[in-house]
Every structure is written in structure tokens, then in C-alpha cells.
Amino acid sequence: MAIWSYIKERKLNPVFLFVFFFVIRLLFAFASHINDHYSILEDGVWLVSLGDKIAEGDFNLDIGRFIASPAYPCFVAAHKIIFGSHWIFFLLLSQLTISSVSGIFFYRIARRLFPLAAANVAVLLFGIFLSRCIM
Numbered sequence: 001m002a003i004w005s006y007i008k009e010r011k012l013n014p015v016f017l018f019v020f021f022f023v024i025r026l027l028f029a030f031a032s033h034i035n036d037h038y039s040i041l042e043d044g045v046w047l048v049s050l051g052d053k054i055a056e057g058d059f060n061l062d063i064g065r066f067i068a069s070p071a072y073p074c075f076v077a078a079h080k081i082i083f084g085s086h087w088i089f090f091l092l093l094s095q096l097t098i099s100s101v102s103g104i105f106f107y108r109i110a111r112r113l114f115p116l117a118a119a120n121v122a123v124l125l126f127g128i129f130l131s132r133c134i135m
Contacts, residue, residue: 011111012120012123018100020103021100024127025096025099047068047072047076048076051079054070054073106122110123
């Protein structure tokens with residue numbers, strides 16, 4: 001009961017939220033024992049191959065079905081250029097950081113829309129919703 005009364009009555013600290021989200025997502029990433037997260041997702045395969053093309057200087061993003069948005073392939077290409085053979089680790093770290101920061105903004109929006117208790121519960125559920133960890 002003490003935890004529920006704390007969640008119900010206290011505003012959550014953004015630093016706590018960031019660390020909470022980051023640790024949960026990091027534990028999930030390492031516990032899943034997946035070395036290459038981008039080869040198991042359908043979109044990951046062609047987005048990473050587009051990142052390879054961009055890193056080589058080819059900016060043609062037409063994959064036949066449609067022209068892909070350049071933001072994520074450029075993000076992948078930047079990681080490949082900057083970090084070389086360790087690009088997967090740093091890309092995962094970047095995505096975990098962005099996902100954790102998005103949780104803080106999610107909390108700010110929830111605080112404006114809902115009572116404090118509902119916002120706190122919603123953001124904690126967002127923190128453990130693991131399908132958003134890697135995507």
C-alpha cells in the first residue's frame with residue numbers, strides 16, 4: 001500500500017523516469033540475447049541496407065514499393081560512419097536514450113490530460129511496455 005500511496009500523491013522526478021525507462025529497456029535488450037536486433041524485424045533489414053547505401057554515398061531510397069523516408073536510414077548511416085564496426089551497440093544505445101527521453105515527454109503530456117495518479121500509473125506502464133524498447 002505504501003507504493004500506491006506514493007504513486008498516487010507524488011509528482012515523479014524526470015531524472016528518475018529517465019533512469020527507470022533506460023534500465024528497463026537495457027535489461028530487456030540484454031535479456032533477449034539478440035545480437036543483431038535489426039535482422040529480426042521486417043523493416044530492420046531494408047532500413048539497415050538503405051543505411052549501408054547512404055553510408056556509401058548512394059541516396060536513392062526507392063525500394064520498389066515506395067520511396068522510404070530518409071530519417072532513419074540516415075540515422076543508421078551516421079552510426080555506421082561514426083562508430084564503424086560497433087555501430088549496432090551505439091545505435092541500440094541511441095534508441096534506448098531516445099525512447100527513455102520520450103517517456104519524460106509522455107509523462108508531461110499525461111500530467112496535463114489526467115489527474116496525478118492516472119498520469120503516474122500511465123507512465124509506469126509505458127516504462128514496462130517492452131515492445132517499445134527496441135523499436
